[in-house]
Amino acid sequence: MNKSGHPDSLGPITQGVPKRLRRSKDTSTSKATMRGKPAPSKEFAFHLKPVDIARHLNRFVIGQQEAKKVLSVALCDHFQHVKMTQAGNPAPFYQKQNVLILGPTGVGKTHLIRSAADLIGVPFVKADATKFSETGYVGGDVDDLVRDLIRRAGGDIKRAEHGIIYLDEVDKLACGASESGGRDVSGRGVQTNLLKLMEDGDVPVVSPNDVTGQLQNAMSAARGNTPGMPDTVSTKHILFIVSGAFVGIEKITRERLENKSLAMEKCHAQVSTADLIRFGLEPEFVGRLPVRVACHSLDEDDLFHVLSKSESSLLRQYERAFAAYGIKLQFQPEALRTLAGLAKAEQTGARGLMTVLERSFRDLKFRLPSTKIKSLTVTAETIQNPAATLRRLLSKVAPKKLPDIQ
Numbered sequence: 001m002n003k004s005g006h007p008d009s010l011g012p013i014t015q016g017v018p019k020r021l022r023r024s025k026d027t028s029t030s031k032a033t034m035r036g037k038p039a040p041s042k043e044f045a046f047h048l049k050p051v052d053i054a055r056h057l058n059r060f061v062i063g064q065q066e067a068k069k070v071l072s073v074a075l076c077d078h079f080q081h082v083k084m085t086q087a088g089n090p091a092p093f094y095q096k097q098n099v100l101i102l103g104p105t106g107v108g109k110t111h112l113i114r115s116a117a118d119l120i121g122v123p124f125v126k127a128d129a130t131k132f133s134e135t136g137y138v139g140g141d142v143d144d145l146v147r148d149l150i151r152r153a154g155g156d157i158k159r160a161e162h163g164i165i166y167l168d169e170v171d172k173l174a175c176g177a178s179e180s181g182g183r184d185v186s187g188r189g190v191q192t193n194l195l196k197l198m199e200d201g202d203v204p205v206v207s208p209n210d211v212t213g214q215l216q217n218a219m220s221a222a223r224g225n226t227p228g229m230p231d232t233v234s235t236k237h238i239l240f241i242v243s244g245a246f247v248g249i250e251k252i253t254r255e256r257l258e259n260k261s262l263a264m265e266k267c268h269a270q271v272s273t274a275d276l277i278r279f280g281l282e283p284e285f286v287g288r289l290p291v292r293v294a295c296h297s298l299d300e301d302d303l304f305h306v307l308s309k310s311e312s313s314l315l316r317q318y319e320r321a322f323a324a325y326g327i328k329l330q331f332q333p334e335a336l337r338t339l340a341g342l343a344k345a346e347q348t349g350a351r352g353l354m355t356v357l358e359r360s361f362r363d364l365k366f367r368l369p370s371t372k373i374k375s376l377t378v379t380a381e382t383i384q385n386p387a388a389t390l391r392r393l394l395s396k397v398a399p400k401k402l403p404d405i406q
């Protein structure tokens with residue numbers, strides 16, 4: 001659950017973001033407000049160019065230049081389209097440029113969108129595709145995504161109609177190919193339900209499953225309280241960004257290209273519509289995702305930079321955790337190199353950094369807060385052999401001050 005109180009919306013990352021780049025806070029509203037008098041639609045203020053967005057993303061996300069480029073252009077195009085539509089000049093025959101981001105686990109697919117969320121001046125919702133079911137009885141109904149947009153838009157239907165929906169883990173909707181790890185026929189049902197949203201559908205403002213909502217709506221309408229309030233939201237202008245790891249798709253691409261030794265990186269960059277369909281996605285679903293980009297895996301250097309350069313570096317989290325007990329943590333560059341090397345071996349992208357850090361700091365985090373130690377310089381030894389570092393540190397403080405628990 002993030003600050004906004006919504007489990008699936010992405011919280012703002014405003015640390016260090018210049019004021020002009022921060023998005024104005026969306027005021028979440030209750031269903032009652034949604035059904036109340038529609039607020040006049042606010043102007044969309046967006047003056048950024050693709051390079052501005054990419055520059056902002058550079059501060060948080062290491063590498064993934066192609067994905068940054070694609071995302072920046074897609075977001076800017078969307079805003080220009082929204083502006084023209086709002087000004088009463090909708091582009092004739094405009095086709096949405098929904099985006100598919102694929103790539104190995106832990107390389108920044110979700111992180112990219114989370115970092116871009118700050119700049120998104122239109123309502124924005126994020127959800128995992130895995131939480132939906134075909135009927136909506138178990139899990140959710142994909143139409144709820146659109147209703148979430150209305151909430152994020154403060155009940156302003158016009159704003160919601162120009163929002164962005166980010167759907168993560170779409171590869172889990174794949175069906176048929178068991179080796180792809182796809183789920184089953186219900187994944188296909190969810191894909192089918194998404195089709196109408198991704199093109200030009202109408203979604204009821206109040207869910208048919210929301211009995212109370214339906215009743216309140218009917219009573220409100222009977223009292224004549226909702227003049228001009230539309231019952232449905234059009235999804236014609238809502239932009240969709242989806243992502244997934246698509247584990248195993250490289251085998252399909254290699255087979256198609258008749259090149260058994262093609263590196264995973266190159267396979268991802270050459271994934272075709274046919275590959276995605278063979279993986280288990282429906283042709284109509286794939287067809288509605290015309291913009292595709294692959295994220296590359298992170299090498300040791302990238303992982304080093306994730307620690308040392310990214311403003312979202314995990315090191316800040318560790319520094320804060322120790323600072324809470326008055327202990328100053330300082331990382332030496334060779335400690336970061338060692339961390340990056342060990343994380344690379346985990347083969348889980350930047351997620352490996354957390355695994356290694358947790359392993360290295362577990363005992364230190366447990367013991368040091370109960371001692372008089374006020375600073376810790378993290379060296380390569382601390383990462384490789386934290387037990388030795390702990391022994392050395394503890395030997396310097398009076399034994400009676402040591403916690404007796406092991």
Ligand SMILES: Nc1ncnc2c1ncn2[C@@H]1O[C@H](COP(=O)(O)OP(=O)(O)OP(=O)(O)O)[C@@H](O)[C@H]1O
Nearest residue numbers: 060061062105106107108109110111245306350351
């Ligand atoms: N390129 C990167 N630059 C900076 N940090 C990164 C990068 N990639 C990953 N991270 C860090 O690792 C964490 C996990 O990355 P993320 O959630 O983006 O993975 P993913 O590519 O979406 O993987 P999955 O397919 O498993 O969902 C992020 O929260 C971020 O802290």
Ligand SMILES: [Mg+2]
Nearest residue numbers: 109110168169
């Ligand atoms: Mg992800």
